[in-house]
Amino acid sequence: MSYLIRVSLPDVPGSLGQLADAFGLADADINSVDIVETSHDGTVTDDIVVTLPTGVMVDTLITAVASVDGAEVDSIRPFTGRVDRRGQIEMLAKIAEHTGKETETLDELVDVMPSAVTSSWAVVLHVSEDGLTRVAASPAAPEDDGSTPQMPPVEAARILQPDFDDWAPDSWFQLGTALTMTPLHGTDMVLVVGRVGGPDFLASEVREIGDLGCIVGAMLR
Numbered sequence: 001m002s003y004l005i006r007v008s009l010p011d012v013p014g015s016l017g018q019l020a021d022a023f024g025l026a027d028a029d030i031n032s033v034d035i036v037e038t039s040h041d042g043t044v045t046d047d048i049v050v051t052l053p054t055g056v057m058v059d060t061l062i063t064a065v066a067s068v069d070g071a072e073v074d075s076i077r078p079f080t081g082r083v084d085r086r087g088q089i090e091m092l093a094k095i096a097e098h099t100g101k102e103t104e105t106l107d108e109l110v111d112v113m114p115s116a117v118t119s120s121w122a123v124v125l126h127v128s129e130d131g132l133t134r135v136a137a138s139p140a141a142p143e144d145d146g147s148t149p150q151m152p153p154v155e156a157a158r159i160l161q162p163d164f165d166d167w168a169p170d171s172w173f174q175l176g177t178a179l180t181m182t183p184l185h186g187t188d189m190v191l192v193v194g195r196v197g198g199p200d201f202l203a204s205e206v207r208e209i210g211d212l213g214c215i216v217g218a219m220l221r
Contacts (some may be wrong), residue, residue, distance in 0.1 A: 002031065002051045004079035004118070005061055006199050010070040019048075019071060022064035027053050034118075037204040043070075043139065047118060049079055075199035091116040092215060097218050106136035106189075109216055114194060116137055120177070120196040126174055127151065127188050132167075135189065142171040142194075154190055157182035157210025159201055163213040180206050182213030185221045 009015045010157040016033070023030055031049040038044045050061060058076065065071045091112040098104035106124050113122040121141040125132045131148030149167040160168055160179035170180055191213055196202065201209075 002049055002079050003058060003061065004075055005048050005050060006047050006074040006093045007065055008072045008074055009046060011042050014072045014107060018068045022067045023050055026060045027056060028061060037202050072213060077197045083085060095216060102220060105220060107209060110136045110138040117193060119193045121194045123192050125190050127190060145169055154181060154183050155192050157206050157213060159206060182208055182210045185217035187216045187217050
């Protein structure tokens, strides 16, 4: 079975190699590694997809990380696929193929966005005086409950929080889902991205999704 494990490592030469050796001793096969964020405190956060042989417990991965000085597990969850944010270029190319056709562009956006930013689902909402209405959603997105809540203006990408964003459907936050959203700049639409079971979106990821919102908004215009 494959897992996505988010790990904090000392930002020094050799630390990732030590972790790879530890995973190897646990018979874990590394499928992909992606640097999510480099912090000012001397650590780097990596998303690593690993596959364990049948019968090997996921706790083995946690033990492997603990064997590397200064390494910590942020989160771990089952995962299918690979982590490669370079795929965002491919995503934008696919979206560009539908430029001028709003429905096709939005359908392509929500279809490829989850894999491009290591998330579970995406929805696009139209913002009007009558409230929010869903215009596109990926297959794994929570079902549309038909409500049209009023949302405060969103000027930039940000994280959604259940206590603060009480306009958002409760179903979005189920199963420990982390949420972020961004306006599609220059349009009357916003993009919401959900990551079921976490981990939380880091500031660098929120900025990244905001940048994608700017680019896709320009394409839609």
